[in-house]
Amino acid sequence: MTFLDLPQMLSASGSVALPGSKSISNRALLLAALAQGETELRALLDSDDTARMREALAALGVLMSATDDGDLRVSGCGGRFPVRQAELFLGNAGTAFRSLTAVLAFAGGEYVLKGVPRMHERPIGDLVDALKTCGANIESLEKEGFPPLLLRPADIRPGSVVKIRGDVSSQFLSGLLMALPLAGVETTVEVDGELISKPYVELTLNLMARFGVTVKREGWRAFSIPAGACYRSPGVYQVEGDASSASYFLALGAIGASVENPVRVEGVGRNAIQGDVRFADALAAMGATVTESEDWISAARPTGGKPLRGIHLDCNHIPDAAMTLAVVALFAQGETTLANIASWRVKETDRIAAMAAELRKLNVRVEEGADFLKIVPPDAAHPLQPAVIDTYDDHRVAMCFSLASFGVPLRIRDPGCVAKTFPDYFDRFGAVAQPAPVIAIDGPTASGKGAVSARVARALGFHYLDSGALYRLTALAAREAGVDWADEAGVASIAARLDVMFHADGVRLNGREVGEAIRHEEMSSGASKVAALPAVREALLFRQRAFHCAPGLVGDGRDMGSVVFPGARLKVFLTASPAVRAERRVRQLLERNEPANLSVIQADLEARDARDRARPVAPLKQEADALLLDTEYLGVDEAVAKVLDWYHQIPLPWRGGRGVIPLCGGVAGEA
Numbered sequence: 001m002t003f004l005d006l007p008q009m010l011s012a013s014g015s016v017a018l019p020g021s022k023s024i025s026n027r028a029l030l031l032a033a034l035a036q037g038e039t040e041l042r043a044l045l046d047s048d049d050t051a052r053m054r055e056a057l058a059a060l061g062v063l064m065s066a067t068d069d070g071d072l073r074v075s076g077c078g079g080r081f082p083v084r085q086a087e088l089f090l091g092n093a094g095t096a097f098r099s100l101t102a103v104l105a106f107a108g109g110e111y112v113l114k115g116v117p118r119m120h121e122r123p124i125g126d127l128v129d130a131l132k133t134c135g136a137n138i139e140s141l142e143k144e145g146f147p148p149l150l151l152r153p154a155d156i157r158p159g160s161v162v163k164i165r166g167d168v169s170s171q172f173l174s175g176l177l178m179a180l181p182l183a184g185v186e187t188t189v190e191v192d193g194e195l196i197s198k199p200y201v202e203l204t205l206n207l208m209a210r211f212g213v214t215v216k217r218e219g220w221r222a223f224s225i226p227a228g229a230c231y232r233s234p235g236v237y238q239v240e241g242d243a244s245s246a247s248y249f250l251a252l253g254a255i256g257a258s259v260e261n262p263v264r265v266e267g268v269g270r271n272a273i274q275g276d277v278r279f280a281d282a283l284a285a286m287g288a289t290v291t292e293s294e295d296w297i298s299a300a301r302p303t304g305g306k307p308l309r310g311i312h313l314d315c316n317h318i319p320d321a322a323m324t325l326a327v328v329a330l331f332a333q334g335e336t337t338l339a340n341i342a343s344w345r346v347k348e349t350d351r352i353a354a355m356a357a358e359l360r361k362l363n364v365r366v367e368e369g370a371d372f373l374k375i376v377p378p379d380a381a382h383p384l385q386p387a388v389i390d391t392y393d394d395h396r397v398a399m400c401f402s403l404a405s406f407g408v409p410l411r412i413r414d415p416g417c418v419a420k421t422f423p424d425y426f427d428r429f430g431a432v433a434q435p436a437p438v439i440a441i442d443g444p445t446a447s448g449k450g451a452v453s454a455r456v457a458r459a460l461g462f463h464y465l466d467s468g469a470l471y472r473l474t475a476l477a478a479r480e481a482g483v484d485w486a487d488e489a490g491v492a493s494i495a496a497r498l499d500v501m502f503h504a505d506g507v508r509l510n511g512r513e514v515g516e517a518i519r520h521e522e523m524s525s526g527a528s529k530v531a532a533l534p535a536v537r538e539a540l541l542f543r544q545r546a547f548h549c550a551p552g553l554v555g556d557g558r559d560m561g562s563v564v565f566p567g568a569r570l571k572v573f574l575t576a577s578p579a580v581r582a583e584r585r586v587r588q589l590l591e592r593n594e595p596a597n598l599s600v601i602q603a604d605l606e607a608r609d610a611r612d613r614a615r616p617v618a619p620l621k622q623e624a625d626a627l628l629l630d631t632e633y634l635g636v637d638e639a640v641a642k643v644l645d646w647y648h649q650i651p652l653p654w655r656g657g658r659g660v661i662p663l664c665g666g667v668a669g670e671a
């Protein structure tokens with residue numbers, strides 16, 4: 001399983017050029033394919049969902065080619081696809097599946113439409129039934145009312161009145177409306193029940209009009225497509241930036257940007273035709289500072305140092321962007337209730353259940369109902385906790401939870417799922433969000449890193465991570481559990497479940513003080529042995545990164561700068577000769593009234609160094625970008641002063657260049 005580790009973020013600022021809207025891109029692709037004439041689609045989204053639509057259209061014989069500017073030219077087929085028999089795979093792209101089902105039902109050929117297993121769990125029966133009342137010939141190939149579907153030529157009934165449910169997915173109505181001009185007869189669509197996600201239907205009508213078909217409507221209840229309606233290319237069609245994708249960056253601004261340096265999204269503005277653009281109003285209602293222009297929107301924290309406020313919102317009009325509010329709610333004062341969101345349950349995953357489950361992992365109090373989600377923000381008694389977030393193959397879950405990193409470090413599993421709508425999301429995120437700084441101090445045993453690191457941390461008010469202690473604790477826990485230090489799987493499973501609590505005066509293992517026990521020579525040797533086991537290192541990786549909190553961290557060990565915090569703002573390699581280090585060790589042992597023999601200690605220390613340097617994973621070495629601090633003739637005070645001096649010389653990202661989050665991704669086993 002791939003993952004991405006995000007440290008705690010301090011602030012956000014900057015501009016993001018948005019990728020094209022998914023909803024517009026897939027509608028525009030389909031209408032351009034159906035139209036008479038050639039259409040140039042500009043700023044089309046390039047993502048998994050649009051790729052599925054393009055592949056399907058190509059399989060149906062629609063000709064598409066790139067323009068010199070990298071845009072897409074679509075040769076419309078005038079309502080009749082050249083390929084009359086095909087099997088189409090549409091992944092988990094709801095916008096492609098629903099609209100193609102409707103359109104192909106009247107396209108006169110024989111088609112099979114399939115998707116990923118989750119697509120086959122998403123209901124489509126209401127759309128199929130509506131299409132059948134107009135004479136469509138559709139069969140569910142597995143479970144009645146669900147994909148995959150077999151479509152045969154329709155036996156079109158003129159003058160039909162079609163009823164469609166409006167409360168499951170607005171894509172049913174959108175698909176039907178886009179398809180009906182192909183039937184060639186006058187048809188009226190009546191909506192049964194409350195129509196959800198109305199702005200998406202508005203978007204469909206807007207695009208149909210741009211492609212030459214004007215639908216007569218009676219509010220949200222009835223829509224009529226005139227006989228003889230046919231799509232005609234508008235020539236050039238410019239796709240707006242994606243308003244749902246914009247929500248993550250506007251939220252970043254509302255949580256972490258100052259009014260002077262807000263986060264700005266470009267490509268979507270106050271007159272956008274996408275409903276999710278109204279997410280900006282929800283942020284404003286929470287107190288965020290929102291500014292809108294024709295083609296950009298910016299967001300920042302509330303003015304006057306005030307906190308964001310929780311809201312109670314009917315989210316029917318912004319079903320996708322509303323998910324983002326569930327995470328913004330963590331940074332607000334007072335509860336937030338997102339109501340009228342039943343449609344979340346039939347999206348890429350059951351989004352109400354997914355958001356509730358993952359928020360709870362962060363120690364957030366959540367109440368989940370059939371069609372609402374209530375979020376209680378953290379407080380001193382219920383602080384946020386670092387967590388490993390599952391994303392359910394749902395791009396929006398992954399993008400939403402990236403925002404929680406403003407409260408706590410977290411690991412996002414399968415971050416690549418964002419490719420559905422926003423392939424380079426995390427790169428863009430890293431370009432506007434500023435992580436808490438890290439100072440990584442590595443070096444061999446007894447080089448003085450512990451004392452220096454702890455004092456540097458204290459001087460800066462930063463957190464301190466003694467990573468060696470985690471290996472020592474693992475060795476001790478393994479010894480107590482009777483697990484051999486060479487048993488990689490056994491020790492790794494102990495490492496993954498370590499019940500550790502660091503506190504001001506020491507450390508507890510399973511509730512027991514072990515600060516002294518882990519410093520014994522035997523545990524030094526055990527730590528060095530278990531630290532050579534790759535599965536143990538993997539099991540302790542996120543536990544270490546979870547220390548990467550605001551306002552900053554000093555981490556000491558062997559691989560702080562190379563593996564655990566490769567993007568550390570300052571990397572120091574601290575060393576001294578084996579003889580000097582052995583003398584220091586002897587002094588420490590004598591102070592603790594423990595036996596100490598210099599030559600034995602030096603031999604043991606050299607053996608441990610050799611093992612730490614020679615191991616294949618995360619060996620002890622000076623990184624190319626680490627500064628060498630030789631403490632042979634330096635006291636602790638001087639070493640601390642040197643590190644602080646180096647740190648203060650580094651230009652702060654917000655004073656100098658951009659700080660880009662090192663993407664700490666990887667592949668992990670399920671330890």
Ligand code: DC
Binds near residue numbers: 560
């Ligand atoms: O720093 P220390 O002596 O407490 O470390 C104990 C052992 O743990 C040491 O032999 C090497 C190992 N270690 C490691 O491999 N990686 C780290 N980041 C820290 C310690």
